Amino acid sequence: MSMHNITPREGRVTNHATEGQHLDSNSDGLYLQGLHKSFGGRQVITDVTLKVEPGELVSLLGPSGCGKTTTLRMIAGFLHPDAGKVWMGSRDVTEYGAERRPSAMVFQNYALWPQMSVERNISFPLRVAKVPKAQIAQRVDAVLELVNLTQRRRARPGKMSGGEQQRASLARALVREPSILLLDEPLSNLDAKLRERVREDIREIQQRLNITTIMVTHDQQEAMAISDRIAVMHDGRLEQVCAPEDLYMRPETENIARFIGTMSDFDGAFGPSEPKEHWLVRPEDIRYASEGSELGSTSLPVCDAKVVRTIPHGRYEEVIFDAFDGTSITGLRQLDQPTIALGAQVHLSATRIYHYKDNALLEVMQ
Ligand SMILES: Nc1ncnc2c1ncn2[C@@H]1O[C@H](COP(=O)(O)OP(=O)(O)OP(=O)(O)O)[C@@H](O)[C@H]1O
Numbered sequence: 001m002s003m004h005n006i007t008p009r010e011g012r013v014t015n016h017a018t019e020g021q022h023l024d025s026n027s028d029g030l031y032l033q034g035l036h037k038s039f040g041g042r043q044v045i046t047d048v049t050l051k052v053e054p055g056e057l058v059s060l061l062g063p064s065g066c067g068k069t070t071t072l073r074m075i076a077g078f079l080h081p082d083a084g085k086v087w088m089g090s091r092d093v094t095e096y097g098a099e100r101r102p103s104a105m106v107f108q109n110y111a112l113w114p115q116m117s118v119e120r121n122i123s124f125p126l127r128v129a130k131v132p133k134a135q136i137a138q139r140v141d142a143v144l145e146l147v148n149l150t151q152r153r154r155a156r157p158g159k160m161s162g163g164e165q166q167r168a169s170l171a172r173a174l175v176r177e178p179s180i181l182l183l184d185e186p187l188s189n190l191d192a193k194l195r196e197r198v199r200e201d202i203r204e205i206q207q208r209l210n211i212t213t214i215m216v217t218h219d220q221q222e223a224m225a226i227s228d229r230i231a232v233m234h235d236g237r238l239e240q241v242c243a244p245e246d247l248y249m250r251p252e253t254e255n256i257a258r259f260i261g262t263m264s265d266f267d268g269a270f271g272p273s274e275p276k277e278h279w280l281v282r283p284e285d286i287r288y289a290s291e292g293s294e295l296g297s298t299s300l301p302v303c304d305a306k307v308v309r310t311i312p313h314g315r316y317e318e319v320i321f322d323a324f325d326g327t328s329i330t331g332l333r334q335l336d337q338p339t340i341a342l343g344a345q346v347h348l349s350a351t352r353i354y355h356y357k358d359n360a361l362l363e364v365m366q
Helices: 068-076 118-128 133-146 162-174 192-209 220-226 244-249 254-259
Strands: 030-039 042-052 057-061 083-088 103-106 180-184 212-217 229-234 237-242 264-268 277-281 286-290 303-312 316-323 328-334 345-350 353-357 360-365
Touching: 030 068, 042 068, 042 083, 042 237, 057 068, 057 220, 068 103, 068 180, 068 212, 103 162, 118 133, 118 162, 133 162, 162 180, 162 192, 192 220, 212 220, 220 244, 229 244, 229 254, 237 244, 237 254, 254 277, 254 353, 254 360, 264 303, 264 328, 264 345, 286 316, 286 328, 303 328, 316 345
Parallel strands: 057 212, 057 229, 103 180, 180 212
Antiparallel strands: 030 042, 030 083, 229 237, 264 277, 277 353, 286 345, 303 316, 303 345, 316 328, 353 360
């Protein structure tokens, strides 16, 4: 990637329409090979192996404390693994410090220097690296344009919005022309509305530069919205690495099934004289019929329950059922479906159910 050749395409970030011009990309792939890390005798990363293709955006997703940041810091070169290797392109960079790696990181808190203008902040890494002045000016201009901050180049971080600070921090990482971009919870300091816009901006820039990117997040919607693939971590291990839609439709472990979206426990039987079995089910897959009316044909298990709560969400409402064994099951009612009274007794079934044993997916029935 060559910053001074960047010709922005149409988009919210740049507002310049020069569609059709492409960048040369020297984006590196990333390969994490069997990473392990312990702190004070406690193992926090176990055998993390992950291959990221050049130009791909992969999110590391998982609950707090699962090891996402530790993994990112080992990729960046701020932390040395106890075992395993980090490859960038064809180079083993495990023994390199952060400054020798072809990667750059955007920090969660932006880490901008308050006393410096945006352009001084952005040019800083190049001044430290003693890049010739004319080249610095060119590269800073290009990257400011890329993140749409040209008009704000003389502003200090304290006078900028959260979104602008985020873009300045992204620009400071990109001005080094890294071949791998590392994002540590890049949107967590922004309010909900801005977060959606900035995440689209990040994706657009990432795709325009075709730069290999690893993003740490605990926000599944964020990961779903912009990732090519999502790597889900649990307790220091990678449990599943796949496209966002596969993660939702086919969670390979019970941990992930319960972490992504909503899953209810569903104890149902295939027939009146059949034993009950334990399943997991998504709200949109629940079907209900009030006592005395037919559920329609279903080959999947059925159980009895009553409506205990409805939660409006605008276009639809969540319906919370209590099964008679005490479990709570969440279903949905679209606004064009008949209303359902609190306390109503219903039969429940599902169009798709998941069966797990010892955390592993055994079968999906539909
Ligand atoms: N320098 C350290 N010394 C001791 N323990 C650490 C250190 N850094 C991380 N840990 C521990 O390692 C585990 C993984 O932490 P890590 O920050 O990687 O998780 P995370 O998934 O990024 O969580 P969060 O989303 O809360 O940032 C946690 O239990 C944490 O307490």
